[in-house]
Amino acid sequence: MKYFFGQTATEHSQTETVFVLIPHIVRRQVLTALNEQAIDVGTASALGLRRISQAAPAAPAANPSSGAGSVAVPQPAPVSSTPPAPQLMPRGAAGASFAFDPPTVTQAVGSTFTVNVLLNGAQNVHTVPLQLSYDPKLLQVANVSNGTLLSQDGQIVTVSHREDDGTLQVTATRPPGASGISGQGPVVTLTFQAKAAGQASLTIAKGGAKDPAMQALPVNGATATVTIQ
Numbered sequence: 001m002k003y004f005f006g007q008t009a010t011e012h013s014q015t016e017t018v019f020v021l022i023p024h025i026v027r028r029q030v031l032t033a034l035n036e037q038a039i040d041v042g043t044a045s046a047l048g049l050r051r052i053s054q055a056a057p058a059a060p061a062a063n064p065s066s067g068a069g070s071v072a073v074p075q076p077a078p079v080s081s082t083p084p085a086p087q088l089m090p091r092g093a094a095g096a097s098f099a100f101d102p103p104t105v106t107q108a109v110g111s112t113f114t115v116n117v118l119l120n121g122a123q124n125v126h127t128v129p130l131q132l133s134y135d136p137k138l139l140q141v142a143n144v145s146n147g148t149l150l151s152q153d154g155q156i157v158t159v160s161h162r163e164d165d166g167t168l169q170v171t172a173t174r175p176p177g178a179s180g181i182s183g184q185g186p187v188v189t190l191t192f193q194a195k196a197a198g199q200a201s202l203t204i205a206k207g208g209a210k211d212p213a214m215q216a217l218p219v220n221g222a223t224a225t226v227t228i229q
Contacts, residue, residue: 095217095220096120098117099118099120100115100118103224104224107229109195109197112194116186117170118187122182122184124180124211125180125210126181128150128188129210130171130207131168131207134166135200135201138199139200141163145188149183149184150172152181155175155178158175172187178212180211192226197228201225203224
């Protein structure tokens with residue numbers, strides 16, 4: 001019966017292994033001397049990005065066996081990485097000057113009020129850094145906003161500030177590449193909150209202005225009186 005209903009089948013299988021090679025180009029990181037130079041962004045009262053120049057390597061010492069006398073090679077003076085803080089001219093001197101508007105303020109305890117910092121006689125001003133002192137027991141800084149002087153032509157002005165126990169550092173600057181502004185008007189508007197009764201002074205202890213080339217422009221200081229009842 002197996003010859004009528006039986007069958008025989010033979011199967012053959014074959015397995016192939018395929019290796020795929022994908023080439024990759026590996027490039028090493030290239031660092032130039034420019035990438036390794038340090039940079040300095042200045043302080044809160046004088047912002048500016050610049051590279052710190054490295055001191056020149058010392059000249060090799062003269063060979064004593066050559067018979068020639070050694071010659072001292074002068075070395076360049078080290079360059080300070082901290083830009084000098086702008087200084088105020090004595091009040092009453094000629095030139096640009098700061099002023100507070102209003103110069104005298106009377107407020108009740110707990111109230112909030114604003115004082116404008118004006119710059120009069122500005123000539124080609126691009127950046128205004130200033131440091132203001134106040135009594136932190138009587139006053140608290142609530143806000144610092146841009147005025148209208150540096151943005152009178154529609155440019156966007158960046159205002160940064162930092163508070164430190166009775167000292168307020170403010171920097172108002174126009175965009176890089178923008179020209180300077182001349183004239184007079186409010187640079188920034190300060191908002192304070194009256195904390196306790198007494199009489200406090202607002203004094204611009206350090207300040208100044210800079211032209212588009214970041215050259216310092218002297219500015220006279222200013223003082224305002226705040227009476228809190």
